[in-house]
Amino acid sequence: MAAVATIIVLAAMVGTASAADEDGGKLRQGFYDQSCPRAEQIVRHYMEQHVPHAPSVAATLLRTHFHDCFVRGCDGSVLLNGTNGNEAEKDSPPNASLRGFAFVDRVKAVVEQECPGVVSCADVLALAARDAIGVIGGPFWRVPTGRRDGRVSLKQEALDQIPGPTMNFTDLLASFQSKGLELPDLVWLSGAHTIGIAHCDSFSERLYNFTGRGGPSDADPSLNPVYAANLRRTKCATPTDNTTIVEMDPGSFLTFDLGYYRGLLKSRGLFQSDHALLMDAAARADVESVASGPPEVFFQLFARSMVRLGMLEVKTGGEGEIRRHCAVVNS
Ligand code: HEM
Incomplete structure (x- = not known):
């Protein structure tokens, strides 16, 4: 009990929470209790079975x-394939x-076997992401359900609306605020970069061509020079390498921990958008206070922001559809 109280007090000290945190909005906890009572259990079981054999899938989910949530809300639009006449979000850089x-x-197919046409792809993705993070030892967050699937997916919208790794703080915050999220959400959700991988071309401009002069001496001065040299030597050996992958939190890229925030404070954030969190006094204060631990504080703040992310512009009721296959709209 004492530990929980400490976490709550610490969490209240770093960043603010909104009333929406505890509110599922148009969604609700246990939406499928009557229509597909085992739906959530099936997703969780699938994750428990498969993620341990491929733990890096947690990051990509x-x-x-x-x-998904940043383009047309959390409606599974990112899962749709392009068609002859239309390039989809998936086709966007x-x-x-x-x-x-x-x-x-595959998860959706198992859920469909149990309850055909009942559980949306948007909900399957939200639950799968949450449960995969749980399997690798990360935080747990509530996933109120009842999202419906969209029928539209446009390449250009993903290009315009998903924040990019070269963004500065002002643009990142504007991007998050345009979706109804706030500064604390930006700081805590960026903490997801404590897991996963990046391709060299997402950040190589910081290593080789920062001012446009080019060459190894033209590195981003805000990137730790030892780290930059190491990346050039051992990973991204040319400015045009777009295939080599790098652990975003080196040494613990499969572990949800404080490594991301601690790395940031040593100027080892991989993207300019990561380092940008130190450029704003309030965001920097949040990073500093969470980096010293315990990790449970970060977990709780991250979880709260994930609930908010998962509620963005959801379709419910009679909107959209329940897709049978996540990659194609129902005919
Ligand atoms: C704040 C703005 C953000 C920017 C600019 C950004 C950008 C990126 C980029 C460029 C990559 C690497 C892609 C590659 O080279 O393969 C990446 C990876 C990743 N991002 Fe973000 N991201 C942001 C926020 C988020 C948020 C809010 C989350 C989740 C809550 C997230 C989760 C991840 C994860 C887990 C990976 C690793 C993916 C993998 O292992 O395949 N990011 N991000």
């Missing part, structure tokens, strides 16, 4: 859920490195 689509399709 979390990122996919984020990218920010989504090119998402790797969990087949995984989501």
Whole structure:
């Protein structure tokens, strides 16, 4: 009890929470209790069975859920394939490195076997992301359900609305605020970069061509020079490398921990958008206070922001549809 009280007090000290945190909005806890009582259990069981064999999938599922929610709300639009006449969100550069689509399709297929046409792909993705993070020892958050699937997915919208790794603090905050999120959400959700991988071309401009002069001496001065040199030597050996991958939190990229925030404070955040969190006094104060631990404080703050992320612009009731296959709209 004392530990829990400490966490709550600490969490209240870093960042603010909104009343929406405890409110599922148009969604509700246990939405499928009558229509598909085992739905959530099936997703959790699938994650428990499969994620231990492929733990890096947790990162991509979390990122996919984020990218879904930032374009047309959390409506599974990121999961749709392009068609002859239309390039979809999936075809957009920010989504090119998402790797969990087949995984989501398989979970959905198992849920469909139990209850055909009942559980949305948007909900399957939200639950799968949450449960995968749980399997790798990360935080737990509530996932109120009842999201319906959208029928529209446009490449350009993903390009315009998903924040990019070269963004500065002002643009990042504006991006989050345009979706109804706030500064604390930006700080805590960025903590997701404590897991997962990035491709060299997401940040190589910081290593080689920061001012446009080019060459190894033209590195971003805000990136730790030892780290930059190491990345150039051992990972991103040329400015044009777009295939090599780098652990975003080196040494613990499969573990949800405080490594991201501690790295930031040593100027070892991989993207300019990571380092940008130190450029704002309030965001920096949040980073500093959470970095010293315990990790449970970060977990609680992250969980709260995940609930808010998962509620963005959801479709409910008679809106959208319940897709049978996540990659295609129902005919
Ligand atoms: C704040 C703005 C953000 C920017 C600019 C950003 C950008 C990026 C980029 C460029 C990558 C690497 C892609 C690659 O090279 O393969 C990445 C990876 C990742 N991002 Fe973010 N991101 C942001 C916020 C978030 C949020 C809010 C989440 C989740 C809550 C998230 C979760 C992840 C995860 C887990 C990965 C690793 C993916 C993997 O292992 O495949 N990011 N992000």
